[in-house]
Amino acid sequence: MLKTCGFNAAALLCALWLALQVALPAAATPEVTAAPASADQVLADMVDPKFQPINSTKALKASEQSVVRVLVVYRGFGGVPLDAVGMGSGFVVAPGYIVTNYHVVEAPPEASSAEIYIVPHKDTGAGYQQVEMVKSWTEGDLALLKAPSLKVAPLKLYLTPQKNQRIVAMGYPGVTDRLLKRGGTELLVPADDGGRVDTLFHTAPVNPGNSGGPLLDECGQVVGVNTWSAASSLSDNGDFDVPAGQYVATHVSALNTFLSSAGITPQIQPDACYAKTEDEISKDDALTKALAAAAEAQRQRLEQAKKAEQASALMDQLQLAALVVLSLLVLVLIVVHIRREREHKDGLWERHAAKKAAAESTTEGLVRLACEVDKSASPRPLNGAGPTEFEFEASRACVNNRTPYERQADGSLLRFTVSDSEPFAAKLELSKDGLRFKRSDYRLSPEAHQAYVSQRTALGTLRCASPDNAGQQAALKDNLQKVRTLAQSYLTGAPETQTVWRCHKTEAAKPVN
Template identity: 30%
Template sequence: MRFFVALFAMLAALATPVLADPADVEAASRGVVRVVIIGNDGPELLPVSHGTGFAVGRERIVTNAHVIRQALEDERLAIGIVPADGEEAVYARIVAVSERNDLALLATTSNLGLPPLTISGNPPTSGAVIAIGYPANVDLAQGLEFADLFRAQPPVTATGFLSGRRPSREMDTLLHTAPIAAGNSGGPLVDECGRVIGVNSFGAESQGSDAEFFFAVSTRELLPFLRANDVSPQMSSGACRSLAALDAEEQARRDAEAARIAAASRQSAEELAARTGELRRTAGYAVMDERANGMALAFLALLVATAAGLVAAWFHVRQELRRRAVAGALALAALIGGVVAWFTRPPFEEIDRRVEDALHDEARGADTGPVVAGGAGGGDYICTLDESRSRVTGAPARDLPFAWREDGCVNDRTQYGRTDGTWARVFVPANEAAVSVNRFDPASSELTMERYLLGREAMTQARTARGGFTAPQCGASEAEARAFGTAQDAVTSALPSTPNERLVYRCTASAPEGES
């Protein structure tokens, strides 16, 4: 019964609507920039106008064509890129402009380390959307001066709803209600997982109490534009799912598995009890038969011994010594045989012994499963992404070769650390604002990768913590692996409570070379 209750709970969790994590939009915001058109009056730089853009690759920024139109028309104007996080602003040059669909691609003059935004490969047709950008009316309300536009500031996020797709101005656009204003142009329109579904471009004029609608250039326009300019954007086509929902599903799955194991154990116990009863009956009948046969044989031997004894006595009276000796020997032999038959009868405890032996032989005969390469002792795997248990925000590999050694070495080059029976490796790159934590469970052959997208300050702390220890080379001893696992806790303890991305891979032993 518990199995079905747990199974129902798991199905209910799977059917529960999922809500994305706010951290996803925050992470996407760190790849959004202010695009400033700059003039000069002698040595002084003067902002002429500004819009918004977002990173789609290393040193590549997307914005609207109309945002940079002034710089196109007047070569004395420059384009500045101001990141949302940090202190450094840089210049940009124009790579490509498409007036038809109001798109422009810029290249920064130096690498700002901006995290590229992921573009949805399967954008929604309805639901909540978020506009990210730098609306000028917010700057005005804050009393910002033009010079303040060169300071790094987080962009503004505004939530609305997707109202459909419709062609306009000879391009494919998305109609939505997430408020945008002058300055938002060129900024991303994202889903709840922070994935780009459009580039905000313009708004509909509102008359009095009329509802306000806004337009974003769709990814149907954006993707061909990027590819035509040698940009391979990071894409994700999976469903937008929250980690809370995934955790609930995992807990329901564990409960269902525990209930299944308990039910199987009860069934096995019942089957064992039934089998034990059957063996006990069989052994009981056999022992009782053997005991009865022994008693009958002893009684028969006693009769023979008695008869032979009487005959011996008769021959003794008649003084026939030879015949007396033969009869006496027969009597003694029969008596000894009867005693032996009586005392060699199987005891009742023999029933239990025979049942145990039979169960042991059956268990040994059933343990004939194939030996699988890999497991806790190490081996070569192919790990396949389990999308039903993953939260995908980027563009991960679907299949990974994974050579595991029992000392925690992966692919003969990367040593994992061990903490409380868990093997893990923390990766803190120097040129990317993200921390990845990979964990492998040899018992279940399951690889989990969690990725944390961090701001500048948090990333600096992570790099500082990572600089406090050195990763051992492959082939580390048990003590070294444990010390390394403990050292990595300095990084993981400073990470947010939940990652932005979780990838669960199911690993199976790969066939030896030459086999298929």
């Protein structure tokens, strides 16, 4: 449609057509209203399952199954049981293997032997059993117990616990048979006790009996081993001291090193824990649902307001169409004016040239032409271009009695030239009557310029042929064709400058002898 639009009366029709294309689609397209979504559906769309927190209440409940009570029966000489009984906690780190503190299972000096027993969590259905200590590490206060018949899932290790991470100390304190310590407390900075064992401070309370139990993050992953007797700093009297309200645990990295030395490969959790308690999740869900319900109510209000404004929207579209029509009409008028001015100017040039040609009776004889730069026809003129004069002999296509031009099929004249010192080549065009002269300059790369000059030089110097020497004229014509073919192989891009001169006859030139 647009391609068929001309100027004048057709321009108005084009403008009206474009305006209708803008206005009518909005008015004619029926609106489809979706069924309102429920709050649960909006909630499902808002929450990405990949970013849902782990339920720490359920995760820690599951981790309880892997924590065991450790009991140590001491016997004196002759196998007589001693009154003292060792008590602590431990946890499963691999199928059939348990970790606890070494000080929990260490026999006192008065005992000649010790029997180690474990009591699994009641929900596992496993009974107590005697176990064997297969490896110990006194500096790290760790001991590895072997329980081949124990069928309890091991806990995973998380090797890079972070500062201010919430943790839980699990174990069996001596005051109860139930799992007690659920510390909503924070992991503090790693302890610097000057020793060779990585430890960490925390504020999750640890009581006698918790020793050897796991220190867990909220996802139920091991970040340390509860230690009752490890030291973190020196007091004023030279004794090791733990600040009030802080406790010490063997770092999970030290535990992993200990297990590796024993040939045990625990399960490692590489990703950080993101968890919330069941109560926190319930509150978050309630808040999210409330926000989703509010968002849905707002959406419905906006939809109703949109329906109420449909008539006003149609009027807005019609007003927009009117503005488009007005803008296009102004644009068309500007283009028409510019086009008419250009046509008028070109007509003046043509009439002036025709009058000059008629008055001066330009023939194929020798004439002298004076030329002025036509700035309107020279979008990128040659720097420094100005008036020029030359003698033109149309019959021989010769300028200044020495420079030959190649005559084209339409009667116009063509010549190519190249600078010996600068990387520029030019295309020179002269109209049939000699009243319009055009120069197009091309920039060449250094390599192309050198090759062009070399090949052009090989063709020799071109001079106007004698009018009565047919052989010389034929040779010149052949050479001009070769020069044109050579030039066109190099001047393939757009010209850097284009300059047009308008010429007129000044005075009769002397005839060629």
